[in-house]
Amino acid sequence: MTATTAPVLAPLPWNRPLISEDDIASVVAALRSGWLTHGPNATAFEQAVREDLGVEDAFAVSSCTAALHLALLAAGIGPGDEVITPSLTFCAAPNAMLQVGARPVFVDVEPATLNTNPEAVHAAITPRTKAIVAMHYGGHPCDLRALRRLADEHGLLLVEDAAHALLAWREGLRAGSVGDLAVFSFYANKVLTSGEGGMLVGRADLVAKARLLGRHGIDSSAWKRHGKGNTADYDVTVPGLKYVMSDLNAALGLSQHRKLAAFTARRAEIAASYTAALADLPGLTTPAVLPGVQHGWFLYPVLVDPAAAPLDRTCLAERLQTEHQIATSIHFRPVHTRQVYRDTARHSLPVTERAAARQLSLPCYPAMTDHDVDRVISAVRTQWI
Ligand SMILES: Cc1ncc(COP(=O)(O)O)c(C=O)c1O
Incomplete structure (x- = not known):
């Protein structure tokens, strides 16, 4: 009997430039x-x-x-x-x-x-x-x-x-x-x-x-x-x-x-696929696009509410990385919490602090294939099952 091994997944970086x-x-x-x-x-x-x-x-x-x-x-x-x-x-x-x-x-x-x-x-x-x-x-x-x-x-x-x-x-x-x-x-x-x-x-x-x-x-x-x-x-x-x-x-x-318009269109396509596939997940908020806006889609930021989702942002990032070889990023740890700025901050920033604790940037860049996009969607959805 021959042993079967799980296919090795190629790592999907959070971002990669598209150089032609x-x-x-x-x-x-x-x-x-x-x-x-x-x-x-x-x-x-x-x-x-x-x-x-x-x-x-x-x-x-x-x-x-x-x-x-x-x-x-x-x-x-x-x-x-x-x-x-x-x-x-x-x-x-x-x-x-x-x-x-x-x-x-x-x-x-x-x-x-x-x-x-x-x-x-x-x-x-x-x-x-x-x-x-x-x-x-x-x-x-x-x-x-x-x-x-x-x-x-x-x-x-x-x-x-x-x-x-x-x-x-x-x-x-x-x-x-x-x-x-x-x-x-x-x-x-x-x-x-x-x-x-x-x-x-x-x-x-x-x-x-x-x-x-x-x-x-x-x-x-x-x-x-x-x-x-x-x-x-x-x-x-x-x-x-x-x-x-x-x-x-x-x-x-x-x-x-010269390719900026095409790059942005591809980013928008990926963002639309994510929003269509993920918006129904309880506790996960997909990014808003206000009326009259054409979004540049440098980031595809989701917010994970740990009270309504089965896991928190950090756990989601870890599972995507370890179980699916998908890298994510965080934008941002608020500047007023950084060492140099701690004394500068005078006001509390509740929306900033709440968002920063929940935010996760999914891969969204023109070098991604449709297969890459599907892989991210299925990896995220799996965490809600
Ligand atoms: C909002 C914002 N401003 C400025 C910068 C700095 O850009 P650069 O690395 O080209 O100096 C960055 C870099 O990521 C950024 O996200």
């Missing part, structure tokens, strides 16, 4: 061109994003974190200033606030979308408030009209952290096109990748300041006036940093950008 031959050819062409730093590819990538969003200007940088840092510096935000931001986010924006000497003021999120709550923002405004940094959670745009109105009424800078929302709309407004500034991430797991990379977009006066700050403070107009490629022939007008995107990264980003 045309992406590889673009990077190889950039390598062969002899121009490796910020140059023709980065400029073309900036132009593509600027035209796509209909914004005044765009600056391709080394990461979204760099874009956030430059946004605050360009707006002159510094010591003594307060910046209102959600805690249910990645640490990049609050870290940038501390780096410029400002104080992050964490506010709660809306229960349905987990987005920055405009009413909570309103309640947190003080005479020291200088800016709002709102985040489009998972790719579902915030209430852009309400946030814009609040910023205008109180003379505040509005920055959209659109790291998750490169192609998303709400009530006819494109995420990333409403703030004075907006930032995007092209990190390896994002809706499109340049390996590492980011983009700062928005008002031309602010992006011009950021461009100067992100290039060592080297006055490029002086370079244009006097320069003949002579590196001695420039001036440094502000103490800047070095945050530009290389042309190798931009070659990949630009190539991926």
Whole structure:
């Protein structure tokens, strides 16, 4: 008698970039061109994003974190200033606030979308408030009209952290096109990748300041006036940093950008399959899509209520991993609970804390096959039997 063994399941990662031959050819062409730093590819990538969003200007940088840092510096935000931001986010924006000497003021999120709550923002405004940094959670745009109105009424800078929302709309407004500034991430797991990379977009006066700050403070107009490629022939007008995107990264980003619509459509297809197959499970809440929203679907976040479901979020994640080789992720452990921020937090954030204890991100990316999607659905449903 021959022993039978269970088939070995290939691990399904939580996320994997979809890199095609045309992406590889673009990077190889950039390598062969002899121009490796910020140059023709980065400029073309900036132009593509600027035209796509209909914004005044765009600056391709080394990461979204760099874009956030430059946004605050360009707006002159510094010591003594307060910046209102959600805690249910990645640490990049609050870290940038501390780096410029400002104080992050964490506010709660809306229960349905987990987005920055405009009413909570309103309640947190003080005479020291200088800016709002709102985040489009998972790719579902915030209430852009309400946030814009609040910023205008109180003379505040509005920055959209659109790291998750490169192609998303709400009530006819494109995420990333409403703030004075907006930032995007092209990190390896994002809706499109340049390996590492980011983009700062928005008002031309602010992006011009950021461009100067992100290039060592080297006055490029002086370079244009006097320069003949002579590196001695420039001036440094502000103490800047070095945050530009290389042309190798931009070659990949630009190539991926051509596929953004197709990538997002596939993400939406996967999200629709999950919602259709999982929405009936007791204690599991599938993500809401408000009317008038085209979701970017960077994340597919479910909430597991341990009082109504047969298991809690952590147990579900462990079972998916150990029994089905399916990786998941959590977005996010709230920033105000992190060591650096524990003393900063003044308010309780009940919606944030409740969501953070229940949230789980299922795999949702264009490199997934239909079989992968079915595998996730069946693995989740099995836990409810
Ligand atoms: C909401 C948000 N903002 C900013 C960032 C930082 O992006 P980057 O890694 O490109 O600096 C991330 C990264 O995941 C993020 O999720």
